[in-house]
Amino acid sequence: MALKASALKVGDSHSEQICENLSRTQIVQYAGSSGDYNPLHSDEVYTTQIAGYPSVFAHGMLTMGMTGKAVTNYVGDGTLTKFGVRFTNQVWPGDTLTAIAKIAELRKEGGQNYVDLVLSTVNQDGKEVMTGNATARIDA
Amino acid sequence: MTKLTFPVEASHIMMFARSIGDTNPVYYDADAAKKTEAGGIIAPPSFAQSVAQFNPDYFLRPKPGQAWFGSGKTATGLTEKSTSSGGLHAEQHFEFHRHIKPGDVLTVESMPGKAWEKESKRAGILKFRESITEYRDQNGELVITARSVGVTTERPVSQS
Structure with a gap:
């Protein structure tokens, strides 16, 4: 259901766990759906021995997609x-x-109400892995 | 720059939603989607990036008969080691004029944007490159404007 401006205030927030114990298989699944087969995300041998990272890691766009959810x-x-x-x-x-997702601003533009959100995605250690912004149309 | 044709299919949207762990029926169930504000199946917000599937030259997809830089018999299929540790995605921004839906046939055109450099403690010299991508529908209407920033690092990002 659409959010209503009248029921919201700046500083309100929504928080959601978007993945638990992220699997290598889900990262592979994302490679398949997005078409981004960079071996950094699925090929442990290449990533540790050639690219110099401790293990494969997720596509940034997977974190964006899960945060979008x-x-x-x-x-x-x-x-x-x-x-x-x-x-x-x-x-x-x-x-x-x-x-x-935290409400930064509630505003009206051309008769339409909007909410501006500030986004932050953190891991189990509280480390921020992604920051962002989003705007959505809402009801009055 | 490259101009791609991106035919949007319901099964692709469903598989994409699964891969991001999103079980919202608006992405796969036509009947349930009809009752939502969207009025029918739409694509998740970051789906537009999957246009890579329709780029015949996309460099992050292995192609028959061509050496691939990932591992096979050896840790990399390339004989010369790349001097760079490879590119990473730094930023991604979407502006939605409307949301993508199955049946859309999008024309996707990318243009290079700004380029800049920055010194970082964690990865040495960072070279940023921006690109702007426009997604237009079968009627020539703008659906999504995207801005992407890629970064090439001098060395792998340290984990401290």
Whole structure:
């Protein structure tokens, strides 16, 4: 259901666990659906021996996709007008991530109400792996 | 720049939603989706990036008869070691004019944006490269404008 401006205030937030013990298989699943087969995400031999990382790691876009799930669960289906993120730390197999969407602004533009959200996705150690912003249309 | 045709199929949207762990029926169940605000099946917000599937030259997909930089008999299929530790995704921004739905045939065009450098303690010199991508539908209407920032690091990102 669409959010209602009258029922919201700046500072309200929605928090959701978006993955638990992220599996290498889910990362492979994302490679298949997105078409991004970079071996850094699925090929442990290449990633540890050639690229120099401790293990394969998730696509940034997988974290964005999973965070998007938390955002749309909050604002409703098809209401997003903007969604932008910055990847700040890598996400590893075994990570458990939580996305937090916090209301930064409620505004009206051309008769339409909007909510601006500030996004933060953190891992099980409280380390921020992604930051972002989103805007959605809401009811009055 | 490259101009791609991206035919949007319901099964692709369903598989994409599964891969991000999103069980919302608006992404796969036509009857349930009809009753939502979206009015029918739509694609998850970050689906647009899957246009990579429709880029015949996409460099992050192995191709028959070509050496692949991932492992096989040896740790990399390339004979010369790359001087770079490879590119990473730094930022991704979408502006939705509407949401993608099955049956759309999108024309996708990318243009290079700004480029800049930054020194970092964790990965040495970082070279950032921006690209702007427009997704237009079968009627020529703009559906999504995307801005992507890629980064090439001097060395692997340290984990401290």
